[in-house]
Amino acid sequence: MDKPIFHSIVPKTPLPKALKPSINQTQAKNPFSMHLQNAIDASSGLSISKHAQDRLKERNIRISEEKWGQIEQKVLTAKKMGVNESLVLLKDAALIVSAKNNRVITAMNRQEAASQIFTNINGTILIDS
Helix, strand or coil: CCCCCCCCCCCCCCCCHHHCCCHHHHHHHCHHHHHHHHHHHHHHCCEECHHHHHHHHHCCCCCCHHHHHHHHHHHHHHHHCCCCEEEEECCCEEEEEECCCCEEEEEEEHHHHHCCCCCCCCEEEECCC
């Protein structure tokens, strides 16, 4: 006697956004999910694209661990405010950061940034010293 074959049914396309619960709906129903999401957000940190790594190295831009921590916190705050792409201005450097993806896209020194026009940016973060 042949055994029945079971197939899992997996949709090939993602659920429409209207069918997915938003984080706010989930948080309202379950405080644990709110704490979990906050922990995930806080621990995710920023990643640096290969392009940005190359720019930091070739332009001899050094950013301390403490400064990276400040940048990460400000980007997280900006993300919570709805910022997707931000310009982060430091004393000696300028970074383009995707808050949406927690990723540094590119880096330049401030002199170079002074002659640039930045587009598709919906937030600016200023970090002193």
